[in-house]
Amino acid sequence: MEYRYLGKSGFKISEITYGNWVTAGSQIENERAIASVHAALDVGITTFDTADVYANTKAETVLGEALKGQRRQSLEIFTKVFGPTGPKGHNDVGLSRKHIMESIDGSLERLGTDYVDLYQAHRFDHFTPLEETMQAFADLVRTGKVLYVGVSEWTAQQLRDGAALAKELGFQLISNQPQYSMLWRVIEGEVVPASEELGISQVVWSPIAQGVLTGKYRPGEQPPEGSRATDENGGKNFIQRWMQDDVLERVQELKPIxxxxxxxLAQLAVAWTLQNDNVATAIIGASRPEQVTENAKASGVSIPAELMERIDGVLGDAVISDPARTEDSSPKQREA
Known part of the structure; x- marks a missing residue:
């Protein structure tokens, strides 16, 4: 396992991060989720990403249980705040000071730790003044409950505005967590250049496009039983955009590369995201420990430029790169 600095900071993380979105607390049983975390530790993954909204807080509990007994200083634990949690009341969502301050305490308790290494704004909040949000983060940094602050799926301008306020308040934004893969490249046009300018790294999620880039979904065939494309608890909804024969055929054509x-194919997909210098780490999820072991082998891989060009040629217009799609990810109305 290799390690990279996160943003313009002295904080290093494993270039493969273990994430428990969709799986822990919902899609797979806790025992298998815990075994997957232990497999991550075994291959040198030290960075773990979750969020309070995953399985309505259950994923954090599972991760906390899985990491129990590990040396805390040797781990980097990330979580997020924004989405509706608990009974989903009118203040149980967003980036208000109230929600942030209450959410961090709940996350720390569930994770079994006194602090998180990185606390992330899970989306941009169009209904709370940015000054209020950033002041709350600044206060959490000063109390020691949060060491570093990041965001997720923010546009280039939102990153600039947030970074400027953070600087005024005496801390810095060091990361953004966007979706990024061979098929979904919407951050390349605007978010990555702005991030390079601001000293912000990308912590990318879904580097294998919810499993499509593993090649296990074949054109003209039904999805394998038990795969994410058959999961009615949420996984199926996220993968639908890629379940088209044209896309699946192109993925099969990547196998010679x-x-x-x-x-x-999965290792190639993860390694591809890590060729981007602005990407600090790629988040992998798993429903089985063996998947963690295999996908972690993407760490340290260098893909020659000519093969990167061949990948572009194979995927062609199946790639989505419109920068406006980042703005679409933040809700324009309250969920609660």
């Missing part, structure tokens, strides 16, 4: 590098 993966073979040249002695990689699986």
């Amino acid at each position: 993966a073979d040249e590098l002695d990689l699986s």
